[in-house]
Amino acid sequence: MSTVNLSAITKQFGDVTAVEELDILIKEGEFFTFLGPSGCGKTTTLRMIAGFYYPTKGKVTFNDKDMTTVPPEKRNTGMVFQNYALFPHMTVFENVAFGLKVRKITKSQTKKRVEDILKKVRLDQYMDRQVSQLSGGQQQRVALARALVIEPDILLLDEPLSNLDARLRDEMRNEILRLQRDYGITTIYVTHDQAEALTMSDRIAVFNMGKCQQVGTPTEIYNQPVNDFVAEFIGETNLIPIAFKEEKNNEKIYHCEQLDADIQVQATEVNIAEYNRNDQLLMSIRPESVQIDKASLTGENVFKGEVILVQFTGASVHTYIKLSSDAIIRATDLNEGPSTYLTNGSKVNVKLPADQIRVIPKARM
Amino acid sequence: MLNAEKRKTLLLLIPVILVLIGYVLYPSIETLLESFKKNGVFSLENYSDFFGEKSAANFEALWNSVYISLLSVLLSALIGIPLAYIFNRYDFPGRQFFSNIAIMPIVLPSLVGVMAFMYLYGEAGLVPNAIKDVLNLSEVPFSIGGITGILIVHAYTMYPYFYMTTSSALNNIDPSLEEAAYNLGSNKFKVFWKVTFPLLTPGLVAASLLVFMVSMASFSAPFLLAGGFRVLSLQIYFSKINGDLEMAATQSVILSVVSISFLLFMRWYQDRKDYRMASKGIGAHRSEVSNHILKWCMVSLGILAMIVLLLPHATLLILSLVPEGAWTWQTYPTAFSLENFILLFEDPNIWDPVRNSMVMALLACLGVFVFGIITSYALVKRKFIGKNLLDILVMIPWALPATVVGMNLILAFNEPSAFSFGKILVGTFWILPLAYFVRFIPLVVRSTTAVLEQMDDSIEEAAQNLGAKWFYTFRRVVIPIIMPGVLSGTLLAFVQAVGEFPTSVLLYTLDNRPISIEIMNQLRMFNIGQASAYGMIQVGLIAIVMFISYKFLGVKTENTL
Structure with a gap:
């Protein structure tokens, strides 16, 4: 040994x-x-x-x-x-x-x-x-x-x-x-x-x-992937470009151009990777952390979107939701029976929980 | 350390390069130099003589060689390709049997084959005379000789190249390619010409190349059948016999140039397109012939082919049973006995050539066996600069006609040289085993390379990882794995060496005369029976070796070329 x-x-x-x-x-x-x-x-x-x-x-x-x-x-x-x-x-x-x-x-x-x-x-x-x-x-x-x-x-x-x-x-x-x-x-x-x-x-x-x-x-x-390569290579994830805006209390605020909105992220080591000032930033959120609901959702980072594709894989269901013209997000839920499946075109609310987001830099090549 | 790896490579390469330079490159260069000498002085006179008016014979011989070779390619293709297509694509009674018979000509060594043809279809041949007697003609209706004789013998001995390459190409064509063409609306005729035939191209090119080069180098057929007809390989022999080594060298150079140019041309032609099959896992498909007339036509074709193909073998066997003096002026042999074979074992004079052939072939094979393993291993598994060059050097003896190889050795070793340890080799026992060795280097290297390429590098790495040193790995892992390939190549070299005629006739001495020379001597003395008995021994040896390769080494006859 x-x-x-x-x-x-x-x-x-x-x-x-x-x-x-x-x-x-x-x-x-x-x-x-x-x-x-x-x-x-x-x-x-x-x-x-x-x-x-x-x-x-x-x-x-x-x-x-x-x-x-x-x-x-x-x-x-x-x-x-x-x-x-x-x-x-x-x-x-x-x-x-x-x-x-x-x-x-x-x-x-x-x-x-x-x-x-x-x-x-x-x-x-x-x-x-x-x-x-x-x-x-x-x-x-x-x-x-x-x-x-x-x-x-x-x-x-x-x-x-x-x-x-x-x-x-x-x-x-x-x-x-x-x-x-x-x-x-x-x-x-x-x-x-x-x-x-x-x-x-x-x-x-x-x-x-x-x-x-x-x-x-x-x-x-x-x-806690350190960059977008690791986040994308290991498991599935949603990656959306963001830029740092300000720090408030225990939270950091990032601006997302694609969604034309601010994103709140918890200012902890788990949620924010190390990065330099010049790095391009991305937020990564795993599909299983994305919450979707037809009814309204409360709290931070809630967006409206339209379901464009539902994929049934057996144990789980993938739902693709269009949040804006160039932002599509994927949510994965455990299969809980046909009554819970969404249909294409339905309007839903999407929540990206502040403690589930991870901010990462783009990998330097 | 890195250097240890490089040291090993170097250690392997030194003997390989020494041998190749000493016995392949240096003799070729000697010949080239000699061709530019006239009475020991540098001049271009030999070449101007060759092409000039002074000896029109040479130029005529060159022209004859080329056009006989081209016609041989054409004839062999015309026989080989349709036969292969019929035997591989249609199913009819006896198909398997006929297709096995189809490759029988390759068990006849060239000299023996020509001899059988001579006594079968020649002036005094059995077939023409039988026809004469049956039809009560005053003269034989036909007899082969001269250029037609050479062409017929070439077609007989060389069509298997086309037959084998076409068969294997046909069996490798993915049936779905043809089905796709039918599906897209082509008819049978179009499918054959637009899909099947183009896919056969690489095989046909390879076969044409082989047949062309073998006919250019062909020695036995012109030697026995040509009469006054001149071909270049024979001219070399005559120049040498007449003592004009400089002219022989010039002729050798020109013959080599033609052979090698053809080789390069074919390579270029083949490389223009990529014919590799995209799919794997193919099952041969044959269509059952349902039409009764057609079916029996094919069967009769098969039977006819079988008779024609096996007649020379049968003739050889019959003639070998004719004791000396039993067939001189008579139309047919008058007596049969086993005398010739008994004499072989009782009369040391008669047995000697057999022993010589075996001993010399064995020596040469030991050489190529060891040399082949080392060279192939270096070529396949080691990295070094100049690998392509080494590859070319190894293949030179394949591209050179046998007569030229013989001439090269004469010109290199008729004087003391470092590679012969300061001795003159010409006129000694050792020159012939050396010639056989050089001739069969490419054969063994190629068969060994094929198995080595199939052996994944990780096998060696695994052994190393388990703690085995390089030499242990080589001995216990690499050699056992590649042994079948090496052995099949070496065995084939052995039988070819036993049957080898062109280099033997240039280099033999009275003491080491091999079987083929003795066959020639017996023919000169009209002792046909004894000559045939020698021939039977060669055929028997070849049959045994092919059987061993097939049975124990899993080598198919088709793959041995």
């Missing part, structure tokens, strides 16, 4: 900067996720931790030990690849035993450890199968077992669930978490799936364009 410290890491491929000035400290036993769209540098970062790339600048340390240019075979990390990278010419047993054989563990020890881990991933009856005879989920578990059996200091998972169908993905999510908790192993997980990141991680680093935008727990990331 190790801590992983990335300090001021930059990686360039020719003229392209894949990762820029990255600082991350991953704690011992933590389940840490790199989240971001494709091409954001998350896999590059993972590969620098595994040792397949060496950073152009900066340092990688495990437990204060400098690993920046140590070759991959000497890092004692266990990696699960996106395509599993199982050795096609070996059986399940041989695949899992590979790392132990390299480490010159005795035959009897190897056999015992492989059997143990295969039992853990519930594949003990498939030991002598050729890997090509296994299903996608089973191959995934072999890859996990192969990475875990060497008792790595760090477990690295590169989008391991992206090749599985939805149902299997849910099952494997729990399986990975269970194993990680059992072994208490420091785990770095790369994904572009925000739901996966939110449900599994202790902490998440959100990447975009080679830069880490925010590091935090799932609730922090979701509730």
Whole structure:
């Protein structure tokens, strides 16, 4: 088990900067996720931790030990690849035993450890199968077992669930978490799936364009995004440009041009992100926080609008409301039966609660 | 460290580059230089002689080579494409069987094939004489020889290139493309010419290229059938026999230039359009022939094709059973026995060529096996500057006609050089294995590259991540995975080396004469039976290797070209 410290890491491929000035400290036993769209540098970062790339600048340390240019075979990390990278010419047993054989563990020890881990991933009856005879989920578990059996200091998972169908993905999510908790192993997980990141991680680093935008727990990331990229990438949100006007009591007043109205926001850390004077500002409000009612609503930030689209998704209902010629807002409510659905064209009142709004700056590119 | 990676790449590249420079590039350059020498002095005289009036023969030979090659392409295409279309698109009794027979010509080594044709359709051939006797004619009704002979043999041996590429292209066409065309209102005729045929283009271009280059390089057919007719590959041989190495070099250069220009032209033509299929997962669709007359027409076509295709094999088998002296002045052989095969094992003089061929082919194959693995690995999995250059260098022996490869080696190694460790190789045992090695580098590299490209980089990374060092990974992971591809390439190189004639005839010595040379000697002595028995051995070897590749390595015959 190790801590992983990335300090001021930059990686360039020719003229392209894949990762820029990255600082991350991953704690011992933590389940840490790199989240971001494709091409954001998350896999590059993972590969620098595994040792397949060496950073152009900066340092990688495990437990204060400098690993920046140590070759991959000497890092004692266990990696699960996106395509599993199982050795096609070996059986399940041989695949899992590979790392132990390299480490010159005795035959009897190897056999015992492989059997143990295969039992853990519930594949003990498939030991002598050729890997090509296994299903996608089973191959995934072999890859996990192969990475875990060497008792790595760090477990690295590169989008391991992206090749599985939805149902299997849910099952494997729990399986990975269970194993990680059992072994208490420091785990770095790369994904572009925000739901996966939110449900599994202790902490998440959100990447975009080679830069880490925010590091935090799932609730922090979701509730207090630092900029519009994070707010939009994680979950759904309504973003409307605003400008600071004045501060009153415990509230800040922003002017919104699209609505031609002032917006009140609670002046707390939760509602207002850090920003500079020159930043363009946006307000972000999650669809589930928007209140809509046919009857009149009282309190701050109440607007009139017209329903333009109602989407039924099963568990919830999305309602799109036009507030002005260029402001459309989306509200999400739990499904409470057909009588509560609004119809297109109906006039409604919309409330954006002052304690649910978050003011964020536009991400600097 | 970064340098460790680069060091490994460099370590891999050094032997590869040394071998390629020493045995491919340097000999080619020697030939080029030699072509500009007259009696040891630099001059353009050879070239002016070549194109000048002084030796019209050379220019005529060049022209003959080119037009025979173009006609061979045309003939092979005319046989191969319709046959492939019928056997792949229509279903009728025996279809599968006929389509397997259709590729049988490739198991005949060129010299053996030509020999079979000679005794089948030549002046004293079995077929013309049989017709003469049956119809009571005073003369044979026809016999092949000269240019028609060469063309017929070329069509027979080379149409499988068209047949195979067309078949595989047809099976790769997404049926929905044709269905889309029908749906949009095209008739059958239009669909074929506007959709199906254009999609076959890449395959047809590749096949035309192969046939053209093989015919330009063709040696055995003109050698045995040409009579007074001149072609360039043969002229090279005659110049060399007459001791005019400088002229041979000039002729080699010109033959190479024509071959390579054609190659570049075809590449350019193919690159103009993108024919890659957008969709995946295709099921072949065949229409059942319901019309009875048509159906039986197709079956008879299949049977006829089968007879024509297998007659040379049958003839070879029959002739191999004719003991020495049993077929001299008679119209037909008079006796049959296993004498020729028994002699093979009893008379060391007769067995020697077989042993020589096997030993030399084995040596060459060991070489290409190791060299192929290292080179392909460097080309596919390593990054370095000048990769394209290396790729071209590897493919040179493929683009060069065999006769030219032979000439290159003669001109490079008839004097001591660093690459032959200061020895003269010409006239020794080692020159032939070396020639086979050079000839079959591209074949093994290509088959190895194909499997390596399919192996994802993450496989190697996974091994490394689990703690394996590079060499351990290479030995225990990479090599086992690519072995089938390497082996199938090497096995194919082995059988081709056993049957190789053009380089052998230029480079053999009395002590290392291989099978094909001995076939030639036996033919000169009119010992047809023994020559055929040697031929049967070659055919048998090829059949065994194809069977092994198919059965144990999962390689389809179609993919071996």
